[in-house]
Amino acid sequence: xxxxxNLSESEVILDIQDLCxxxxxxxxxxxxxxxxxxxxxxxxxxxxxxGKSTFLRCLNCMEDPTxxxxxxxxxxxxxxxxxxxxHRRHIGMVFQSFNLFNNKTxxxxxxLAPELVAxxxxxxxxxxxxxxxxxxxxxxxxxxxxxxxxxxxQIRQDVEANARRLLSRIGLEEKADAYxxxxxxxQKQRIAIIRALAMNPKVILFDEPTSALDPEMVGExxxxxxxxxxxxxxxxxxxxxxxxxxxIATRVLFMDGGTVLEQGTPDELFSNPRSDRxxxxxxxxxx
Amino acid sequence: MQTQIQPxxxxxxGFLRKHWMDILVILVVAFLLFLLFRSIYFRFNFQKxxxxxxxxxxxxxxxxxxxxGMRNTGIIASLGFLIxxxxxxxxxxxxxxxxxxxxxxxxxxxxxxxxxxxxGTPIVVQLLVGYYIILPLIGVSMTPLASCVxxxxxxxxxxxxxxxxxxxxxxxxxxxxxxxxLGLSFPTSMIRIVIPQAVKNILPTLGNEIITLxxxxxIVGYVGAVDITKFFQDHAANSYExxxxxxxxxxxxxxxxxxxxxxxxxxxxxxxxxxxK
Numbered sequence: 001x002x003x004x005x006n007l008s009e010s011e012v013i014l015d016i017q018d019l020c021x022x023x024x025x026x027x028x029x030x031x032x033x034x035x036x037x038x039x040x041x042x043x044x045x046x047x048x049x050x051g052k053s054t055f056l057r058c059l060n061c062m063e064d065p066t067x068x069x070x071x072x073x074x075x076x077x078x079x080x081x082x083x084x085x086x087h088r089r090h091i092g093m094v095f096q097s098f099n100l101f102n103n104k105t106x107x108x109x110x111x112l113a114p115e116l117v118a119x120x121x122x123x124x125x126x127x128x129x130x131x132x133x134x135x136x137x138x139x140x141x142x143x144x145x146x147x148x149x150x151x152x153x154q155i156r157q158d159v160e161a162n163a164r165r166l167l168s169r170i171g172l173e174e175k176a177d178a179y180x181x182x183x184x185x186x187q188k189q190r191i192a193i194i195r196a197l198a199m200n201p202k203v204i205l206f207d208e209p210t211s212a213l214d215p216e217m218v219g220e221x222x223x224x225x226x227x228x229x230x231x232x233x234x235x236x237x238x239x240x241x242x243x244x245x246x247x248i249a250t251r252v253l254f255m256d257g258g259t260v261l262e263q264g265t266p267d268e269l270f271s272n273p274r275s276d277r278x279x280x281x282x283x284x285x286x287x
Numbered sequence: 288m289q290t291q292i293q294p295x296x297x298x299x300x301g302f303l304r305k306h307w308m309d310i311l312v313i314l315v316v317a318f319l320l321f322l323l324f325r326s327i328y329f330r331f332n333f334q335k336x337x338x339x340x341x342x343x344x345x346x347x348x349x350x351x352x353x354x355x356g357m358r359n360t361g362i363i364a365s366l367g368f369l370i371x372x373x374x375x376x377x378x379x380x381x382x383x384x385x386x387x388x389x390x391x392x393x394x395x396x397x398x399x400x401x402x403x404x405x406x407g408t409p410i411v412v413q414l415l416v417g418y419y420i421i422l423p424l425i426g427v428s429m430t431p432l433a434s435c436v437x438x439x440x441x442x443x444x445x446x447x448x449x450x451x452x453x454x455x456x457x458x459x460x461x462x463x464x465x466x467x468x469l470g471l472s473f474p475t476s477m478i479r480i481v482i483p484q485a486v487k488n489i490l491p492t493l494g495n496e497i498i499t500l501x502x503x504x505x506i507v508g509y510v511g512a513v514d515i516t517k518f519f520q521d522h523a524a525n526s527y528e529x530x531x532x533x534x535x536x537x538x539x540x541x542x543x544x545x546x547x548x549x550x551x552x553x554x555x556x557x558x559x560x561x562x563x564k
Contacts, residue, residue, distance in 0.1 A: 062464060089470030099465035103483045112479065113469035192465075199469060 011038040012071075013203050013234050014059060019068035021054055028054045030258040031068070036203070041235045043245040043266075046255035047281055052238045055255065056205050059236065060084075060091040073202075089117055092196030092204035096211050098188040100180035100195070107176040110163040110195045111156075117199075118155045122148070159198075166194040170224060186217030190224050203234040210241060242285055246270055254278050331530065340531040349522055356518035357539075363435050363514065364501045370440025371500075372493075375447025378402065380477060382452050398448070405445035411506050414438050418510040431512035435504075443500055450492050454485035487558045494551030498544050505540075515539055 014036040021029040028051045036042055044052045057063045059070060061077050061084050070077045072087055101109050129145045136142045150158075167173045170190045180188055189209055196204055209225065210218045222244050229235060229248055239245055245252060246266045254262045254269065256277050262269065270286075273279045303310075327333055343349050378398045386392045405413065417438045422429055429437070458481050466476030486493075508517035519536040523529045 060468060062468060085467075085470045085472050087470075088468060091468075093465075093468040095461060095465060095468075097461050099459075099461035101462060101465065101480050103480065103487070113466075113471060116471060116475065116479075195469070 012036070013038050013073075014236075015071035016059070017069040017071070019055070019058060019070065020066045021051075021058055021063060022066045028258050029058065029065070032258075032260060034253070034260065036234065036236060038202075038234055039232050039250075041229055041237065041248050041250045042253060043249035043251070044236065044238045044253045044255055045240070045242070045245060045281075046253075046261075050255045051258040052255050053207055056207050056236060056238050059205055060088050060093060062093070089113075089199055090202045092199060092201035094189070094192050094196055094204065094206045094209050096208040098180075098185070098192045098212070100183075100188055100192055102180055105177050105179055106167070106172070106183070106191055107160065107163055109180065109191065110166065110198050111159045113195075114162070114198050115156060115159045118150075118159065119152060122150065122152065122155065163194075163198055166198060167191075170194060184217060185213045186220045189213060189217075189221045193221070193224055193228065197228065201233075203236065204228070206235065206237040206239070208238050208240065210239065210244075240285070242270070242282075254281070256281075336528055336531050339526050339528040340535075343522060343526045343528075352513070352521075353515070353518050356513050356515045359432060359507070359512060360501065360504045360514040360543075362432065363439055363504045363507060363512075364497065366436045367439030367443055367504075368497050368500055370436070371443025371447045371496075374440065374444030375449075375451050376482070378444065378448035379451035379455055380474075382448070383455050383477075384473070402445045402448060405442050406449075410438070410442050410503055411509060413442055414506065414510055431507070431510045434510065435507045435512050439500060439504070443496065446496055446499075447493070450489050450496060451485065454489035454492075455481055457488050458484045490551065490555050490558065494548065497551075498547055501543060501547065502540065 012035050014034075016032060016034045016036075019029055019032040019034075020027070032055065044055065046052050054063055058065045061070075065078050068078065072091070075082055075087065077084060077087055100106075101112070104112060125146045125148055129148070132143065132145055164173060164176065167176055172187060172191065175183065175187065175191075180191075183191070193204075193209070206225065210221055213221060218241070222241065225235075225237070225244075226248060237245075237248070249266045251263060252266050252269045253260050254273075254275075254277075262273065262275050262278050269278070270282065273282055344353075378401065381391070381394050381398050384391050384395075386395060414435065418429075418431070418434050422434060455477075462480050462484065463476055466480045467473070471479070504514050505516040507514050508520065515536060519532040523532045526532075
């Protein structure tokens with residue numbers, strides 16, 4: 001691969017092996033093998049119907065792949081025995097249609113998942129400690145109690161403080177108690193992004209984050225994505241914003257007909273495309 | 288231009304011109320009602336009927352039994368609805384689980400069977416079969432009231448499940464996706480995100496269901512429980528006087544239903560917060 005030597009040394013976050021996805025008789029993804037390294041910003045472009053979104057949604061098993069494997073942290077996510085929920089917590093996702101929870105305030109939208117997850121961990125630890133005298137009877141090497149350092153109240157305070165910090169970062173702290181239906185599209189999408197960030201994910205997947213926005217709101221969302229990118233976050237972005245792709249990507253994948261037809265750094269791909277299909281695509285989108 | 292053509296009138300301009308149809312209808316209806324009451328009053332000797340009713344109802348303390356009847360109606364309808372809400376939600380949840388696993392598919396078949404049975408037979412039949420056949424068969428002794436609550440709960444569960452399933456499916460699928468993508472489990476995301484939104488959508492229909500339930504309690508007299516209808520039936524049979532008790536019975540049901548309808552409307556307004564704030 002021509003993506004540079006420094007990348008092959010860094011840690012692989014998502015290792016995709018022979019990924020296939022069928023919808024009935026329609027083969028949407030055909031044997032995709034790809035590796036996404038830590039800190040990479042991978043932008044996926046391609047005509048509609050090429051399987052970009054499906055590929056992205058397969059990465060956190062929102063669509064179950066038909067065959068193939070996706071290794072995240074050394075665990076195969078496509079294995080049905082794996083508890084997918086625990087892994088999805090480390091894979092953020094931003095949708096085209098924002099999907100903020102309509103029945104929750106903005107603050108609740110951000111705090112809901114981190115709070116529930118932290119509480120679940122706390123509950124599990126407590127039960128582990130309670131059952132320890134019993135379970136230790138059957139163990140050869142006795143275990144000790146897990147020290148519990150936090151409380152439900154503390155968790156809530158921490159999570160809310162974190163959420164307010166993130167909100168103030170995008171300048172929307174006064175919207176904390178508003179409901180999503182009162183926000184503009186750009187505000188919704190920026191909150192959706194920090195909702196994903198609040199979980200401290202290792203990688204964030206963006207599924208056409210600006211396609212449902214008014215043109216004048218695209219800028220603010222792209223600015224936020226740029227800021228997040230500067231913190232060194234690993235990102236996989238499906239987008240139609242070619243200018244943005246050129247600017248932010250460390251690697252661009254061009255997908256067509258369910259395969260990765262061509263890939264490389266944005267300079268290589270946009271200035272001298274090799275395949276005819278990509279030339280044709282670029283001539284249409286780069287007016 | 289047109290304002291100049293119209294003749295100037297004092298007070299509300301054009302009130303008669305605007306509402307002459309309504310006024311005519313009201314007058315005609317009032318006249319018909321007047322005729323009706325006049326004929327009732329003279330031909331049926333209303334005074335005597337009222338005195339008979341008054342004697343049995345007030346002087347002989349009939350109203351106490353009415354209060355018991357109203358309490359029973361309330362208990363059967365409200366507890367039945369709560370049980371129905373619980374069963375309905377569980378069935379609706381089972382029905383919307385993506386059927387990947389075998390156990391899900393079997394559970395869904397059982398739920399379909401349940402709904403088919405309870406929607407496919409009249410509630411009187413369910414009550415009779417439940418009270419006179421199934422309860423003795425399994426050797427459980429229940430008071431008529433308790434068995435009515437159970438049967439009405441099971442019956443309403445079948446209806447609520449279909450309402451709830453519609454409500455859940457009406458919530459944008461992106462909501463569930465977003466919750467799942469954040470790493471919440473299917474039950475958690477359903478309970479926290481989808482069901483609250485679904486309930487908001489189906490509240491008018493649920494109000495309809497509880498109103499239906501209240502009115503259906505009129506048949507519990509079949510198994511010997513005393514409700515409003517049973518009380519007035521007995522009352523009428525004892526006094527050989529039907530008109531006043533039955534009219535009052537109808538009036539009581541109308542009032543109860545109106546109160547419930549008002550409560551449902553109030554709740555609907557309260558739940559609009561999510562859209563208005």
